Amino acid sequence: MREEDKPEIRKLLLFRTMSPENFERLMQAAYAHSFPAQLELIRQGEPADFLHIVMEGTVELFSGWRDRETAMAVVRPVSTFILAACIKDAPYLMSARTVEKSRIIMIPSKDLRATFRLDPEFAVSTITELANCYRSVVRHAKGLKLRTSRERVAAYIYRQSSIAGNAVSFVLPMEKRLLASLLGMTPENFSRAIKSLQSDGVAMDGMRIIITNMKLLEAVAGPDALIDGPDTNAGHFGSGLTGP
Amino acid sequence: MREEDKPEIRKLLLFRTMSPENFERLMQAAYAHSFPAQLELIRQGEPADFLHIVMEGTVELFSGWRDRETAMAVVRPVSTFILAACIKDAPYLMSARTVEKSRIIMIPSKDLRATFRLDPEFAVSTITELANCYRSVVRHAKGLKLRTSRERVAAYIYRQSSIAGNAVSFVLPMEKRLLASLLGMTPENFSRAIKSLQSDGVAMDGMRIIITNMKLLEAVAGPDALIDGPDTNAGHFGSGLTGP
DNA sequence: AAATCCGTTTGATCTGCATCAACGAGACGG
DNA sequence: CCGTCTCGTTGATGCAGATCAAACGGATTT
Numbered sequence: 001m002r003e004e005d006k007p008e009i010r011k012l013l014l015f016r017t018m019s020p021e022n023f024e025r026l027m028q029a030a031y032a033h034s035f036p037a038q039l040e041l042i043r044q045g046e047p048a049d050f051l052h053i054v055m056e057g058t059v060e061l062f063s064g065w066r067d068r069e070t071a072m073a074v075v076r077p078v079s080t081f082i083l084a085a086c087i088k089d090a091p092y093l094m095s096a097r098t099v100e101k102s103r104i105i106m107i108p109s110k111d112l113r114a115t116f117r118l119d120p121e122f123a124v125s126t127i128t129e130l131a132n133c134y135r136s137v138v139r140h141a142k143g144l145k146l147r148t149s150r151e152r153v154a155a156y157i158y159r160q161s162s163i164a165g166n167a168v169s170f171v172l173p174m175e176k177r178l179l180a181s182l183l184g185m186t187p188e189n190f191s192r193a194i195k196s197l198q199s200d201g202v203a204m205d206g207m208r209i210i211i212t213n214m215k216l217l218e219a220v221a222g223p224d225a226l227i228d229g230p231d232t233n234a235g236h237f238g239s240g241l242t243g244p
Numbered sequence: 245m246r247e248e249d250k251p252e253i254r255k256l257l258l259f260r261t262m263s264p265e266n267f268e269r270l271m272q273a274a275y276a277h278s279f280p281a282q283l284e285l286i287r288q289g290e291p292a293d294f295l296h297i298v299m300e301g302t303v304e305l306f307s308g309w310r311d312r313e314t315a316m317a318v319v320r321p322v323s324t325f326i327l328a329a330c331i332k333d334a335p336y337l338m339s340a341r342t343v344e345k346s347r348i349i350m351i352p353s354k355d356l357r358a359t360f361r362l363d364p365e366f367a368v369s370t371i372t373e374l375a376n377c378y379r380s381v382v383r384h385a386k387g388l389k390l391r392t393s394r395e396r397v398a399a400y401i402y403r404q405s406s407i408a409g410n411a412v413s414f415v416l417p418m419e420k421r422l423l424a425s426l427l428g429m430t431p432e433n434f435s436r437a438i439k440s441l442q443s444d445g446v447a448m449d450g451m452r453i454i455i456t457n458m459k460l461l462e463a464v465a466g467p468d469a470l471i472d473g474p475d476t477n478a479g480h481f482g483s484g485l486t487g488p
Numbered sequence: 489a490a491a492t493c494c495g496t497t498t499g500a501t502c503t504g505c506a507t508c509a510a511c512g513a514g515a516c517g518g
Numbered sequence: 519c520c521g522t523c524t525c526g527t528t529g530a531t532g533c534a535g536a537t538c539a540a541a542c543g544g545a546t547t548t
Contacts, residue, residue, distance in 0.1 A: 044470055065390040066466055084375040093382050093470050116371060123367035130374035131328040137381040138337050144388050145428050146309040184389050189535055191497055222310055226288055226337050433505055435527055
């Protein structure tokens with residue numbers, strides 16, 4: 001792996017407080033690799049041998065059952081993913097594929113497990129990291145069970161706007177089909193949901209969302225700190241974010 | 245709290261490996277209390293001041309948004325719940341109420357946080373505990389997104405049967421309305437789902453489920469280790485189980 | 489420039505599930 | 519013993535969202 005990656009990784013909450021020696025040792029054990037778009041990095045059910053870190057690109061975490069498939073999270077740089085499976089030394093519950101060309105760093109799970117046993121600071125970081133991940137999925141599940149698909153779309157748009165500093169306009173950060181899957185609906189239904197939100201202050205031009213009436217949108221979205229954040233960026237719950 | 249509770253708590257994965265002194269100190273700081281049925285122990289959004297342990301009775305974790313409400317998990321003795329919020333020192337994402345008369349032990353979050361900073365064994369236990377919780381919610385979310393409500397009911401029945409050693413008959417462990425909410429559907433729909441499963445090897449007599457054709461049930465349920473377990477008992481993801 | 493491909497949108501239709509309403513059956517209290 | 523209450527079931531209806539099919543448009547290829 002590149003030497004210049006290290007400071008980036010070191011900035012992650014998970015690796016920030018551990019001892020320099022242990023950090024260095026973990027990095028020694030790590031592999032780095034670039035992957036083309038749409039490549040399956042992880043297949044659900046396989047043993048969790050590596051903690052992954054996205055350095056560049058975008059990764060989708062998804063799950064399948066029978067012939068169905070759903071996106072569970074989208075991970076962006078710099079973040080870790082599938083930490084829990086590595087810790088448990090258990091099979092991955094989710095698959096992962098690159099959305100675009102991505103550079104990934106892989107740390108062997110056994111080194112990880114060894115490290116938090118001998119570095120208390122790292123153990124504490126792992127605890128908070130996992131707690132963040134946990135809370136993120138709980139939010140996701142709450143959204144699915146408590147909101148209709150229209151409301152989820154509205155809440156997503158409202159949330160993205162707040163993240164961008166209450167911007168009245170922003171560009172969707174991923175393909176609509178992927179976003180639809182993440183929000184638990186079909187692309188067709190997503191399309192219709194947006195259209196139906198025109199009367200509630202949302203317009204769309206290609207990949208750009210324009211909020212024409214924030215109050216109306218807010219009324220439909222019903223933003224709730226206990227579902228939408230701000231604890232952690234929504235939709236990244238497999239990841240190691242929780243920024244600076 | 246009672247002296248005889250300690251060994252029970254000590255058996256929990258979370259508290260099993262920590263030093264006797266630290267365990268004792270945590271127990272000193274703990275309160276115990278009995279609550280009648282249907283009492284709200286925790287309201288979502290409030291600061292997470294205590295880790296809770298159910299010693300007797302049953303606790304429901306649930307969440308609300310606007311005028312809607314959904315059950316997120318059901319916790320039975322002896323298990324902890326809402327660990328993640330305590331660790332993060334953040335607001336509870338879920339509410340909790342007793343389902344029946346219950347005895348609960350409460351450990352101040354700040355003692356908890358102090359303890360895993362000075363007891364590495366406890367830190368490791370906390371890590372595995374949180375990883376279990378995380379994976380449990382991921383399973384829950386997968387079930388919601390990938391299965392229809394009929395399939396979730398079938399999978400639930402199949403799962404309960406396996407837990408009981410492939411029993412062909414068992415009694416539902418909770419009110420049907422609560423189970424329906426947990427499975428993400430209305431009581432009416434749950435009722436109809438079971439009825440429609442008669443043609444797939446499931447019969448019901450009051451609270452008792454009788455599996456008349458395991459193969460047929462299995463075919464509908466499509467049990468999957470990556471959704472239904474056996475990692476951890478499904479439906480208890482807020483809890484500290486994983487016991488013996 | 490024409491052809492192909494893929495994501496998105498739109499329309500038509502179907503169905504799963506919620507909702508609303510009513511009823512039955514146990515459980516409980518007067 | 520009889521009301522009352524709550525839970526569960528059943529029926530009727532409506533709606534949200536999935537599915538199927540086709541058209542559109544932008545990007546890439548030939």
